[in-house]
Amino acid sequence: MIAIVDYGMGNLRSVEKGFQKVGVDAKVTSSPKDVENARAVVLPGVGAFRDCIRNLTELSLTEAIAKSIQKGKPYLGICLGLQVLFSESEEFGRCKGLDIFRGKVVRFQISEKVPHMGWNNVKIARRPPIFSAVPDDSFFYFVHSYYVVPDDKEIVSGTSDYGLTFTSMIWKDNVFATQFHPEKSQSLGLKVLSGFGEFVKKSS
Template sequence: MSKSVALLDYGSGNLRSAQRALERVGADVTVTSDPKIAVDADGLLVPGVGAFAACMAGLNAVHGPRIIGQRLAGGRPVLGICVGMQILFEEGNEHGVHTRGAGEWPGTVERLHARILPHMGWNTVERAADSQMFAGLDADTRFYFVHTYGVRDWTLETDDLTTPPSVAWAEHESDRFVAAVENGPLWATQFHPEKSADAGAQLLTNWLSTL
């Protein structure tokens, strides 16, 4: 039986490519801004293209932070992609404009320290050997990135009773940034699995297996 995935439509774009990629790996996808559908689906995918502030405005307009919070409170999987990952952090800083994010993780989305921007192309990712997100993928597997901003400092602390998130990293011109996070039911990638060919399809398949 297919897993149902709500693809959250909050005006960020990038919906159809994500929808097609999920359907190719067997998901039953509904593109929606309806909170009930988004909360009740087996999985929720939060896409994102564009500026942090504009994406947060769109997300707030459809009660996105509340939807994400409700799902996570019940242990229900959420996957954020690109700016859909960035908005999960506390704050975005673009062109001197500070915008509050959804606040699931501490940290600031900021401009990468690189001469050539945007960072566009295929990169390897440094991740934990026991990662569920990257299961079945070799360490030298490349994923497709296109972004100018990212999270350059991971600050989340955990206690002895909490399983720490698994954080994957990548580099552009020697500037290191968060490439992906696995945090219980909350997964996110800075790269685009829907544009990463077979590697992206495997990652999405791994996510569907958690639903």
């Protein structure tokens, strides 16, 4: 079973339905025990970084997520689920993240409209296993005002352009995370979710 972490933010049912469409068993849960016992963890989210960290902490989920990643369980972060992996965010003042990866989350300082909302292409820098069925330069749905700046550029697996070139996907070992929303990205998004499901099977 894949645990889709419910901390009160994000399109949880859309993610769950996406996995169901591609035949992957996934369950929405806010229980740290479920997260610890799951074969893989998915952390979706839309909203403010600080609220996300606060909710995860209040539900005792931060430790469960970190331990799952450290044990080598597959992890898929979506939007906020990508951003909270990093050391800190500048959103509404400095706020500490999970610090799985060194780096920060910064606001777009560009002439284009913020938030960045709508379809944009992803250029693959390093092809992650979950992208095996997805062509380079494919379009996915985005909605965000902040983006991640990893200290280690080796974890960057995809980039997109919106006033500047930003990291739109990371991958290291068992950890995959996207700034875009696979669950809102139609057939190609389903291929990403299916690819993650296949990775989980192979990892078991």
